[in-house]
Amino acid sequence: MATIHIDGRPCPARPGENLLQACLEAGADLPYFCWHPELGSVGACRQCAVRQYSGPDDRTGRIVMACMTPATDGAILSIDDAEAREFRASVVEWLMTNHPHDCPVCAEGGECHLQDMTVMTGHAVRRYRFTKRTHRNQDLGPFVNHEMNRCIACYRCVRFYRDYAGGEDLAAFATHNDVYFGRHADGALENGFSGNLVEICPTGVFTDKPFSAVYSRKWDLRGAPSVCTHCAVGCNTIVNARQDSTRRVLNRYHDAVNRYFLCDRGRFGHGFTAAPSRLRAPLARIDGRPTPVPVQDALRRFQMMAQDGPVVGIGSSRASLESNFALRALAGPARFSTGMAEPEHGLARLVADLLRASPARNPTLHDMESADAVLILGENVTVTAPRAGLALRQAVRQAAFDIADAARIPRWMDAAVRTLGAEACSPLFVATPGPTDLDPIARATYRAAPDDIARLGFAIAHGIDPTAPDVPDLPEDAARLAADIAATLRAAARPLIVAGTQYGTAALPQAAAAIAAALAAHNSAAALSLILPDCDSMGLALMDGLSLDAVRALARDGGIGTLVVMENDLTRRLDPAALDALLAAVPHLVVIDHTATPLSARADLVLPSASFAECGGTLVSTEGRAQRFLQVLFPDPPLQAGWRWARDLAQAADPGTAPVWQDLDDIVAAIAAEIPSLAPIGRAAPDAAYRLDGARLRSEPPRISGRTAVRANISVRDRPPPAAPDTPLAPTMEGAYGPAIPGALVPYYQAPGWNSVQSLNRFQQEIGGPMRGGDAGVRLLDGARQDETPRPRSAYATAIPAPFVPRAGEILLLPEPRLFGTEELSTLSPPIAARVEAAALRIADDGGATPTIALRLNGQRVVLPVIRDPALPPGIALCPPHMALRAFAAPAWAIVQPHGDDTP
Amino acid sequence: MTERPLTAMIDPAAGPPDCAAYGRAGGWRGARAALRDMTPDAVIDVVTRSTLRGRGGAGFGTGQKWSFVPKEPAATRRKYLIANADEMEPGTFKDRLLMEGNPLQLIEGMIVAGYAIQAGHGVIFLRGEYHVALDRLTRAIADARATGWLGADILGSGFGFDIHVHTSGGRYICGEETALLTALEGKRAQPRSKPPFPQVGGLWGAPSVVNNVETLCNVPHIVANGAEWFRALGLGPDGGTKLYGISGRVRRPGTWELPMGTPLREIIEQHAGGMRDGYALRALLPGGASTAFLDAGQVDVAMEYGAVEKAGSRLGTGQAILLDDRTCPIGMLHNLEHFFAQESCGWCTPCRDGLPWVERLLAAIEDGSGAPEDLDRLADHARLLGPMGRTFCAHAPGAMAPLASGLRLFRADFEAHIHQRGCPLRQAA
Amino acid sequence: MSTADAPLPPDLRADIAAMAAAEHHARMAAIPALMAVQARLGWVSDAHLADVAGLLGLSPADLDGVATFFNLVFRRPVGRHVILMCDSVSCWIMGRDALCARLCDRLGIRPGQTTADGAVTLLPIVCLGHCDHAPAMLVDRTLHGDLDEAGIDRIANALAADTPEGPPT
Numbered sequence A: 001m002a003t004i005h006i007d008g009r010p011c012p013a014r015p016g017e018n019l020l021q022a023c024l025e026a027g028a029d030l031p032y033f034c035w036h037p038e039l040g041s042v043g044a045c046r047q048c049a050v051r052q053y054s055g056p057d058d059r060t061g062r063i064v065m066a067c068m069t070p071a072t073d074g075a076i077l078s079i080d081d082a083e084a085r086e087f088r089a090s091v092v093e094w095l096m097t098n099h100p101h102d103c104p105v106c107a108e109g110g111e112c113h114l115q116d117m118t119v120m121t122g123h124a125v126r127r128y129r130f131t132k133r134t135h136r137n138q139d140l141g142p143f144v145n146h147e148m149n150r151c152i153a154c155y156r157c158v159r160f161y162r163d164y165a166g167g168e169d170l171a172a173f174a175t176h177n178d179v180y181f182g183r184h185a186d187g188a189l190e191n192g193f194s195g196n197l198v199e200i201c202p203t204g205v206f207t208d209k210p211f212s213a214v215y216s217r218k219w220d221l222r223g224a225p226s227v228c229t230h231c232a233v234g235c236n237t238i239v240n241a242r243q244d245s246t247r248r249v250l251n252r253y254h255d256a257v258n259r260y261f262l263c264d265r266g267r268f269g270h271g272f273t274a275a276p277s278r279l280r281a282p283l284a285r286i287d288g289r290p291t292p293v294p295v296q297d298a299l300r301r302f303q304m305m306a307q308d309g310p311v312v313g314i315g316s317s318r319a320s321l322e323s324n325f326a327l328r329a330l331a332g333p334a335r336f337s338t339g340m341a342e343p344e345h346g347l348a349r350l351v352a353d354l355l356r357a358s359p360a361r362n363p364t365l366h367d368m369e370s371a372d373a374v375l376i377l378g379e380n381v382t383v384t385a386p387r388a389g390l391a392l393r394q395a396v397r398q399a400a401f402d403i404a405d406a407a408r409i410p411r412w413m414d415a416a417v418r419t420l421g422a423e424a425c426s427p428l429f430v431a432t433p434g435p436t437d438l439d440p441i442a443r444a445t446y447r448a449a450p451d452d453i454a455r456l457g458f459a460i461a462h463g464i465d466p467t468a469p470d471v472p473d474l475p476e477d478a479a480r481l482a483a484d485i486a487a488t489l490r491a492a493a494r495p496l497i498v499a500g501t502q503y504g505t506a507a508l509p510q511a512a513a514a515i516a517a518a519l520a521a522h523n524s525a526a527a528l529s530l531i532l533p534d535c536d537s538m539g540l541a542l543m544d545g546l547s548l549d550a551v552r553a554l555a556r557d558g559g560i561g562t563l564v565v566m567e568n569d570l571t572r573r574l575d576p577a578a579l580d581a582l583l584a585a586v587p588h589l590v591v592i593d594h595t596a597t598p599l600s601a602r603a604d605l606v607l608p609s610a611s612f613a614e615c616g617g618t619l620v621s622t623e624g625r626a627q628r629f630l631q632v633l634f635p636d637p638p639l640q641a642g643w644r645w646a647r648d649l650a651q652a653a654d655p656g657t658a659p660v661w662q663d664l665d666d667i668v669a670a671i672a673a674e675i676p677s678l679a680p681i682g683r684a685a686p687d688a689a690y691r692l693d694g695a696r697l698r699s700e701p702p703r704i705s706g707r708t709a710v711r712a713n714i715s716v717r718d719r720p721p722p723a724a725p726d727t728p729l730a731p732t733m734e735g736a737y738g739p740a741i742p743g744a745l746v747p748y749y750q751a752p753g754w755n756s757v758q759s760l761n762r763f764q765q766e767i768g769g770p771m772r773g774g775d776a777g778v779r780l781l782d783g784a785r786q787d788e789t790p791r792p793r794s795a796y797a798t799a800i801p802a803p804f805v806p807r808a809g810e811i812l813l814l815p816e817p818r819l820f821g822t823e824e825l826s827t828l829s830p831p832i833a834a835r836v837e838a839a840a841l842r843i844a845d846d847g848g849a850t851p852t853i854a855l856r857l858n859g860q861r862v863v864l865p866v867i868r869d870p871a872l873p874p875g876i877a878l879c880p881p882h883m884a885l886r887a888f889a890a891p892a893w894a895i896v897q898p899h900g901d902d903t904p
Numbered sequence B: 001m002t003e004r005p006l007t008a009m010i011d012p013a014a015g016p017p018d019c020a021a022y023g024r025a026g027g028w029r030g031a032r033a034a035l036r037d038m039t040p041d042a043v044i045d046v047v048t049r050s051t052l053r054g055r056g057g058a059g060f061g062t063g064q065k066w067s068f069v070p071k072e073p074a075a076t077r078r079k080y081l082i083a084n085a086d087e088m089e090p091g092t093f094k095d096r097l098l099m100e101g102n103p104l105q106l107i108e109g110m111i112v113a114g115y116a117i118q119a120g121h122g123v124i125f126l127r128g129e130y131h132v133a134l135d136r137l138t139r140a141i142a143d144a145r146a147t148g149w150l151g152a153d154i155l156g157s158g159f160g161f162d163i164h165v166h167t168s169g170g171r172y173i174c175g176e177e178t179a180l181l182t183a184l185e186g187k188r189a190q191p192r193s194k195p196p197f198p199q200v201g202g203l204w205g206a207p208s209v210v211n212n213v214e215t216l217c218n219v220p221h222i223v224a225n226g227a228e229w230f231r232a233l234g235l236g237p238d239g240g241t242k243l244y245g246i247s248g249r250v251r252r253p254g255t256w257e258l259p260m261g262t263p264l265r266e267i268i269e270q271h272a273g274g275m276r277d278g279y280a281l282r283a284l285l286p287g288g289a290s291t292a293f294l295d296a297g298q299v300d301v302a303m304e305y306g307a308v309e310k311a312g313s314r315l316g317t318g319q320a321i322l323l324d325d326r327t328c329p330i331g332m333l334h335n336l337e338h339f340f341a342q343e344s345c346g347w348c349t350p351c352r353d354g355l356p357w358v359e360r361l362l363a364a365i366e367d368g369s370g371a372p373e374d375l376d377r378l379a380d381h382a383r384l385l386g387p388m389g390r391t392f393c394a395h396a397p398g399a400m401a402p403l404a405s406g407l408r409l410f411r412a413d414f415e416a417h418i419h420q421r422g423c424p425l426r427q428a429a
Numbered sequence C: 001m002s003t004a005d006a007p008l009p010p011d012l013r014a015d016i017a018a019m020a021a022a023e024h025h026a027r028m029a030a031i032p033a034l035m036a037v038q039a040r041l042g043w044v045s046d047a048h049l050a051d052v053a054g055l056l057g058l059s060p061a062d063l064d065g066v067a068t069f070f071n072l073v074f075r076r077p078v079g080r081h082v083i084l085m086c087d088s089v090s091c092w093i094m095g096r097d098a099l100c101a102r103l104c105d106r107l108g109i110r111p112g113q114t115t116a117d118g119a120v121t122l123l124p125i126v127c128l129g130h131c132d133h134a135p136a137m138l139v140d141r142t143l144h145g146d147l148d149e150a151g152i153d154r155i156a157n158a159l160a161a162d163t164p165e166g167p168p169t
């Protein structure tokens, strides 16, 4: 630790950080705009001026930009210096010469960094008496509003969008005080991380468009910590709500996971909670028609059903551990299904097993950012785990960091590091059947069928460790590439292998694990990251259960009386014929879900469950991190958490043996007690008994307005606050709040003088470091295994697939998810739906010229527009799952029908 | 007659010499000496000892600048030698003369400089408006290539060097050496932070030296004739000759190569022929738009780095702009600040948003809508933006130099404008 | 389809591709390529900007951010002749404002505008490095100095005689 002196006060500083960081960490109020903890310093806004003295005898000192000045031991500076203060006030005054006085109608008002900094610098009187410039705004699509007149030209937007996220369609235009930040022409922002502009922009240029339609001031919003449900990465979020609806999702900082950024699917996908497809009352099939019934009636109906034979529960990888566990308790462990069909079911278990057994590290997202050689083996990461893709994008900067380190340039000197490293790019290899967003920054790409990619992977493992099985008959170019990749990974200090289950091939994660194991024998920093599809896929893999195929077999044998399906649209998992056969063999179907699905339309009984915003629960991310989401909305009955429905059904069926969990902590404890692999989940977040300074935490800012008036059209009485037994957060503005709040319980970020998201700085132990109150979640797979000693190598998988052979008249359809349109729930959110593009088939150049192709798969026939891509290997086709073909989610041979035969 | 190495071969009537004529007239001696007989370090050494300082405005020691470049041979590391031929400083018209009059001299200077720092790639960053210079440089480069002065293995030295001309899209900031690099990379020409200094991490991160055209033109002569010869050319502490220029209401505006340290009075009165009839000298900017005003009483200053600085300004480009007694100083300041506000790159706040405010205040004062407190605002800006380090680059401090000095020198004119609600000169006319 | 929308002529595309290939990084050819388009077609339309961007491997936004930074890249149509009239300090001292007003009168436009017949665009420009012959201006590629009223009139007359059919003989 270094010591620096701020206005005479000795303060600890981390050597190598900059003075701005050091001042903020010391609790000082030093304004800034262009600096961002994740983007580093560029010295554009000149807002962070301080006076620095060269030593104790220096009486004059000089004005420096704190963000551009390294904090060296013994540094002496003054924030309070009159000239520095005057300069900082002038910077805001200059910014204000063109900034409109539209705070009252600006969506940023009340959480505006520019407002905070204006107050902080004391600029209060307008002296500029000339006209302001005006800009024309652009339509940037369904996610982000654009109001360029508010721009203060801090350049953060383009630095994030272009430099950090690799976006191409946002730029700075023109010069002097005409600089304009926008697109070349109106149109939706193309980058999948565009929503972060809303938080990156320190003023109201880029704001959340869906939120503006249901707008409330920040101080009028209740907040709760949540976890994104739209993929398996487990990004931490804050959900804001007012009255009875969710209003927006914001990033919640987690040092090791998503840090400062979310993908657009996560930020804008929450709209499904208010979609017309929401279920709000129990529905029973009466005279063939789903009819709302009272809860008691529904439960009685189930009681009758349960007498007709065994109850089988089908869980879901998009439901919480609690809901799955309660269903498992209802049906019994032997009659509980993970809700996944093969190959997904087996792959989820395989991934959990590989990660547990691997001698390589299981990296966090933040670890992935610092990998210095990356191999992606058969997974389109930027669509299956978008935020992980963003982390991998940062990994290629390691080479530039090395150059900067050698030149003694601190890594936060962003522009300098990018200048020096202009031609330096750490190796990233992308081996996927089709193109990915990371290809442009890859050292090499390899386009092949999944089996051939797996073969490449095994060959790489063999290249690193000759005792790993060899791959016979590898084509020469693949052998050369494998040797190159093997040598590169071997030479790297922090190599990382990424694979997943997207293509339904066990050989891919196995090959990835083999490479990682081979590396780990020499390098304790070697890492293996495996990606599963859904927000609780890993939780279910750890909980275990029957596959859907096993359920089908049970049904065929007449072994099912009632099927209870928890938050799982089986039409996405089983092809129509298989589903029909299953349902035909089952007398009763009960569906518990928050959203109507094609499956719920066929149920005898539908029970409305709470969405993630309306209940609490635990999800296990693909890296095996159990994380808690908390309730922000308190809906009236009968809406309740899925686990409560399962409990109530159990009680209806057999009051004697049914579980008696009352609140979330009860069931969490029950899970921990019953399932060893999930034992630590109680530590994912403090329980409902948590108190800060003896009080519950508040989830509403103390200024919240209209507590009574907001419902005055219904009643003018002050309504008692809702009961909130599942959360340590009080549902009102009464309660404790402060910078030591645990990371798992952050309802919103605010600190004295800091009303914007920038106030996060006050909640971290150090800028960019862990939360003062501790990070959220608990690692289940290997959190304790962060030691340096190499671990013993597990046995290599020996089942090396045969080379892929195309078939005449058929094509191997591979599921190629999309950022928007293939994930179930986000697609129900209107802004996401607006970005969904029509399904199309990507195939190799088949010499044909027809704009469409007709396919037959499992009795379904579709005609799809076709994109011919000469880079694709012949014999395969990439097809977005769940769009054109119902239930298509795993590779399958489809029959290509002669063209012109377009009649079904 | 004093020696005029830089302009000796320039004959506007005859046009620039070709390679052969250039050699006959004494050209290529520097390149021959360097590439045949000297190590790169020996070249750096002689240039350092010559005390040659950058003629682009900042006056940094040229040999010293080169000495920071990593020492690997050109064949093993990509490095660049870049001639700054952007010449957009208002009132400056010397590099154009050198390039139009004797492009091979610049090329020879670049070969020697490139050899010294072991750069294989030469770039001339040329103003887009300099069409004649472009034509002549292009022809000269082709000529030099054809005669073996450019290309692989020049003079059998093993050193290979070629030159490429980049014409600018036009922005004053491109003359700033780091912005020049960004512009060359095909990006928005925003300046870069230092470190890394261009000599270590310049174009695409490769070591790069940026030198002004006039600076480079001096180099072959230094190498051919020695450091002592060069030092002796100057009248004072600074060695060499300098292209001095005068514009404004003088009898013979122009550019002359004179010994470094020539008194300003001599330049104005002897070379420029003194003020035109009916005009008296009021004040002047000694070295381009971004230098501070000297008043008429200071014309005895020697035009060399130290002396001009002592007088309260900067030598800059050595090209003086004269304000006469019948031209409104407020109007002149307004014109200058309009230029600086327009040419701000838009990167940093004080410059981007402060200069337009200054410009508008001056416009208001000029057209009669000024208020006494406007002078305080102008002074605030001069004080807040003037020192280096407040803004990202030297553009805004350059803009404040004439303003700060002008506020002092022309106080009475400012007050008259405000009190009489407009320009007294115009009102009198 | 106006010329602004017509694809770039193949030889120009080839030239630009060659420029890009000759550089250490294709984007270094950005300004030269835009200027080449402009030399042929007068200005850089959105469609041509996108074409050039494609040839250089840049996004249109990226290239337009560069194009709009610089003075000499015309992103709007200009006349057959472009006058760049210096508005910097030496020329100002030597009376360029009055001459500019006169030229505007003669052309019937203000600075920044193009004559109705599409013949002439008048733009201000920073110091042309011709201060010893101030006031100065550039008419297309020809530099004119020591301008006075007579000189302005002469140039305006010559331009007025230039019709789309061809320059005056």
Ligand SMILES: Cc1cc2nc3c(=O)[nH]c(=O)nc-3n(C[C@H](O)[C@H](O)[C@H](O)COP(=O)(O)O)c2cc1C
Pocket: B053, B054, B055, B056, B057, B058, B059, B060, B062, B084, B085, B086, B087, B088, B089, B172, B173, B174, B175, B176, B177, B178, B210, B211, B212, B213, B215, B216, B393, B394, B395, B398
């Ligand atoms: C705003 C600004 C504009 C500049 N314009 C020029 C220019 O047009 N030509 C030039 O040679 N130097 C210019 N300079 C100076 C260069 O940054 C740099 O110091 C010079 O090219 C170095 O060459 P020298 O050492 O040979 O003088 C400018 C500097 C600034 C801050």
Ligand code: SF4
Pocket: B173, B191, B343, B344, B345, B346, B347, B348, B349, B351, B352, B391, B392, B393, B394, B395, B396
């Ligand atoms: S001072 Fe700032 S805005 Fe002005 S030119 Fe330099 S970097 Fe650009």
Ligand code: FES
Pocket: A020, A031, A032, A033, A034, A035, A042, A043, A044, A045, A046, A047, A048, A049, A065, A066, A067, A068
């Ligand atoms: S935050 Fe330091 S200059 Fe912008």
